[in-house]
Amino acid sequence: MQQSNGEKIFQVFLLVFITGLSIVMIYPFLHVLSISLSTPAEALRPGVHFFPREISFFAWERVLSTESVWRALGVTAFRTIVGTILTLILLSMAAYPLSRKYLPHRGFYTMIIVITMFFGGGLIPTYLLIKSLGLINSIWVYVIPGLFSTFSLLILRNFFMGIPVELEDSAKIDGANDIRILFTIIVPLSMPVLATLALWSAVGHWNAWFDALMYMQDKTKITVQLLLRRLVITNVGDPMMPVPTAEQAPETVKAAIIMFTALPILIVYPFLQRFFVKGIIVGSLKG
Amino acid sequence: MKHGKRKWMTLVAMILAMVLIVSACGGVNNEVTNNVVVPTKSETKTEEPIKEVEETIEIVWANNFNAPEEDGNYVQTEIEKRFNVKITNVKLERWGWKEQFSVFLASDEIPDIFPIDANEADMAVWAEQKIIANVDRAEIATYMPNYTAALNAVDPDAWNVGHINGKDWGIPKIWPPGNDGFIPGYNKGWLEAIGYSKPPETLVELEDVLTKFTNGDPDKDGKKDTYGMSARGKLPIQMFTSVFTAHAVSPYQFKLDNEGKVVYGAITEETRTALKLLSKWYKAGLIDPEFITKDNKQLSEDFANQRIGMVDNAGWGNFNPLSGYVTGPALELGQVNTPGKPLIGPNGDSYAFAYGARQAPVLLGYQVADDDKKRQKIYEILDWVSTDLEGWLLTVAGQLGVSYDMEGDFVVGRKDESVAAPKLGYGSFYNPLTHIDVTKQKHTVSPEMLKLRESIMPGVKPLLDVLGPVAMKSKNSYWGNLITLQDTYLIKAITGEANTDNDFDKFKEDWLRSGGQEVTDEANQIYNERNK
Numbered sequence: 001m002q003q004s005n006g007e008k009i010f011q012v013f014l015l016v017f018i019t020g021l022s023i024v025m026i027y028p029f030l031h032v033l034s035i036s037l038s039t040p041a042e043a044l045r046p047g048v049h050f051f052p053r054e055i056s057f058f059a060w061e062r063v064l065s066t067e068s069v070w071r072a073l074g075v076t077a078f079r080t081i082v083g084t085i086l087t088l089i090l091l092s093m094a095a096y097p098l099s100r101k102y103l104p105h106r107g108f109y110t111m112i113i114v115i116t117m118f119f120g121g122g123l124i125p126t127y128l129l130i131k132s133l134g135l136i137n138s139i140w141v142y143v144i145p146g147l148f149s150t151f152s153l154l155i156l157r158n159f160f161m162g163i164p165v166e167l168e169d170s171a172k173i174d175g176a177n178d179i180r181i182l183f184t185i186i187v188p189l190s191m192p193v194l195a196t197l198a199l200w201s202a203v204g205h206w207n208a209w210f211d212a213l214m215y216m217q218d219k220t221k222i223t224v225q226l227l228l229r230r231l232v233i234t235n236v237g238d239p240m241m242p243v244p245t246a247e248q249a250p251e252t253v254k255a256a257i258i259m260f261t262a263l264p265i266l267i268v269y270p271f272l273q274r275f276f277v278k279g280i281i282v283g284s285l286k287g
Numbered sequence: 288m289k290h291g292k293r294k295w296m297t298l299v300a301m302i303l304a305m306v307l308i309v310s311a312c313g314g315v316n317n318e319v320t321n322n323v324v325v326p327t328k329s330e331t332k333t334e335e336p337i338k339e340v341e342e343t344i345e346i347v348w349a350n351n352f353n354a355p356e357e358d359g360n361y362v363q364t365e366i367e368k369r370f371n372v373k374i375t376n377v378k379l380e381r382w383g384w385k386e387q388f389s390v391f392l393a394s395d396e397i398p399d400i401f402p403i404d405a406n407e408a409d410m411a412v413w414a415e416q417k418i419i420a421n422v423d424r425a426e427i428a429t430y431m432p433n434y435t436a437a438l439n440a441v442d443p444d445a446w447n448v449g450h451i452n453g454k455d456w457g458i459p460k461i462w463p464p465g466n467d468g469f470i471p472g473y474n475k476g477w478l479e480a481i482g483y484s485k486p487p488e489t490l491v492e493l494e495d496v497l498t499k500f501t502n503g504d505p506d507k508d509g510k511k512d513t514y515g516m517s518a519r520g521k522l523p524i525q526m527f528t529s530v531f532t533a534h535a536v537s538p539y540q541f542k543l544d545n546e547g548k549v550v551y552g553a554i555t556e557e558t559r560t561a562l563k564l565l566s567k568w569y570k571a572g573l574i575d576p577e578f579i580t581k582d583n584k585q586l587s588e589d590f591a592n593q594r595i596g597m598v599d600n601a602g603w604g605n606f607n608p609l610s611g612y613v614t615g616p617a618l619e620l621g622q623v624n625t626p627g628k629p630l631i632g633p634n635g636d637s638y639a640f641a642y643g644a645r646q647a648p649v650l651l652g653y654q655v656a657d658d659d660k661k662r663q664k665i666y667e668i669l670d671w672v673s674t675d676l677e678g679w680l681l682t683v684a685g686q687l688g689v690s691y692d693m694e695g696d697f698v699v700g701r702k703d704e705s706v707a708a709p710k711l712g713y714g715s716f717y718n719p720l721t722h723i724d725v726t727k728q729k730h731t732v733s734p735e736m737l738k739l740r741e742s743i744m745p746g747v748k749p750l751l752d753v754l755g756p757v758a759m760k761s762k763n764s765y766w767g768n769l770i771t772l773q774d775t776y777l778i779k780a781i782t783g784e785a786n787t788d789n790d791f792d793k794f795k796e797d798w799l800r801s802g803g804q805e806v807t808d809e810a811n812q813i814y815n816e817r818n819k
Contacts, residue, residue, distance in 0.1 A: 044591050131394065220357065
């Protein structure tokens with residue numbers, strides 16, 4: 001294909017722009033990774049760190065040999081996996097009827113669900129609710145309150161609405177009930193949007209810490225992000241703590257734990273990415 | 288129609304199933320929860336009067352320091368056994384605890400013992416809102432005799448902090464290391480390179496040192512890439528304290544003027560003189576121009592990387608080679624941080640800026656005021672953990688031979704994660720008064736640290752706020768704006784954006800007009816009441 005000079009210049013410009021953008025996004029990771037693999041002295045040196053100048057695995061050994069890190073990671077993994085799966089099941093079961101035009105009072109139901117997008121109880125009522133539900137200190141406090149996302153529901157509903165009713169009709173003639181239709185016809189046809197919603201939910205779960213702060217008194221069940229926050233915010237210059245009850249984490253250890261908590265979710269991204277754009281666009285435009 | 292009906296049935300069945308699942312989860316967790324959830328004020332109040340003397344008293348203990356991982360940990364169990372109490376832990380984060388705690392309070396979950404970091408402003412608000420209990424000094428003296436003796440030996444006036452509206456709110460808390468002020472530290476190699484065998488002693492000498500640090504290439508790399516000093520611009524109260532204290536002032540403390548009236552440091556002539564000097568140094572390039580955005584981490588790195596040659600916001604303990612602030616990181620890169628003395632100013636004054644030992648008291652929940660047995664029990668426990676060697680060692684260091692060993696008097700903690708503070712419950716969680724009894728210092732300060740202290744601290748006079756921590760009504764209304772006004776002016780005056788003549792007068796006028804006058808009046812009123 002012939003390209004005019006203008007187009008070529010534009011292409012070059014695009015390439016430079018995208019490269020620059022990538023560097024801006026990748027560099028912080030490289031920097032932190034490089035610090036985490038450096039000796040403590042090397043980590044103190046100023047300037048740009050792409051590669052550790054003196055390699056040391058001290059920080060990673062520290063992080064990987066710490067029991068509380070693994071335990072918190074387990075909690076976060078639990079909430080991410082269980083929370084995401086349950087969210088998808090629940091959303092599908094809610095979105096499917098709402099996407100069918102023959103559901104009586106469909107507009108009314110949709111409206112009461114949408115209203116929750118605009119009004120929230122606020123922190124204290126939410127706390128009281130969670131407390132009276134008996135969720136304080138339960139690991140399910142990470143999963144149940146956030147199980148249902150109205151925004152995701154609307155996206156999913158819109159996607160389902162794009163699936164022709166005729167597909168259902170044939171299944172119904174063959175004797176399939178609604179649940180069967182949902183799980184054997186509708187859901188398999190909606191993988192792009194489900195993958196997108198799964199990614200949103202999973203990333204949200206992975207990064208969540210505030211619920212652990214508010215609702216979890218049992219410190220053995222805190223999430224990895226709360227643990228991370230605790231280690232990283234520790235003040236460098238807290239002068240003269242009486243008894244060394246908590247050792248200050250060196251910069252390299254902080255960097256190592258930051259990488260350690262970011263890696264798993266980073267690894268998930270590329271696998272789901274191909275669904276990503278299609279999922280959002282299709283889900284939001286049709287309807 | 289029939290078809291539609293079936294569909295509805297399915298939907299209803301599904302909803303019911305979900306409800307079941309959710310409530311089942313809730314049911315299981317209730318058991319777990321009941322052990323931990325804080326009894327609310329109303330629950331405590333409706334308790335039957337205690338029939339037997341030996342009935343177990345339940346104490347809800349909140350703290351944001353060293354929160355133990357598990358309930359029923361070693362230290363908790365030991366206290367429970369000894370005092371026949373049942374402790375419910377409310378574990379808060381060290382940072383960000385107030386957000387958590389406010390929600391608990393708003394949900395009517397008021398603990399019996401409040402977190403260490405509650406400050407005097409919180410106290411005043413909570414006293415007004417009837418969230419905390421007022422206490423009786425005589426009762427505390429009766430049930431906490433050892434504590435009272437220890438407190439009186441150090442600071443009998445510590446009661447002032449918790450005294451508002453004619454009542455006492457909480458058990459006085461002091462932290463004697465707070466009286467140890469900041470000591471300036473210098474790069475030893477640099478001092479030698481510019482021909483100084485010891486750190487500068489006067490401001491005049493310091494100016495010479497900073498000039499040579501900046502222009503004399505003390506790191507011998509042939510480049511002009513050094514500054515005399517920087518400052519913690521992110522926390523302006525710690526900015527350039529060595530220069531201000533040489534003028535016998537901290538801009539962020541109240542002091543007495545020549546007539547014996549209380550006056551705020553920022554608007555005194557001493558501050559003006561100190562700012563004149565600092566702005567002169569800034570203009571001459573002796574001060575790192577990036578000081579405005581620096582925090583301790585950057586100061587530490589700048590010193591270690593030979594960008595600056597002096598740091599003046601470290602305590603004596605930071606000069607130990609293992610300190611994570613300045614000295615330790617500097618040693619990693621081969622630089623030695625050597626302590627000086629507080630500098631002598633133009634009038635011969637020499638002070639070390641200090642926060643002071645007084646802190647907000649240990650606060651007790653409102654419900655404790657009506658429950659004599661519980662209150663007295665709490666006093667007994669706090670007396671034991673703060674002054675009795677057994678109770679103190681238990682709460683501060685855990686279990687002998689497991690989490691710590693004794694080397695003479697000195698407590699050596701074991702570096703084993705499985706017996707760390709969060710596992711066993713030691714630290715400050717069950718002991719908010721770790722530092723009241725100064726005779727315990729020999730157990731926490733190692734012989735090496737004692738030696739270090741002896742080499743630095745003798746003769747150092749702390750510069751203290753004349754009022755100390757105090758809840759002031761006028762501060763609630765004006766203080767936020769006043770501090771912003773002050774921070775902004777101080778930095779502008781140093782960097783030369785504002786001058787120290789007309790602009791200082793204007794700042795002083797603005798400060799007084801924006802509520803500073805009211806604050807000053809109230810400060811004087813409080814001072815006069817205390818010194819009647």
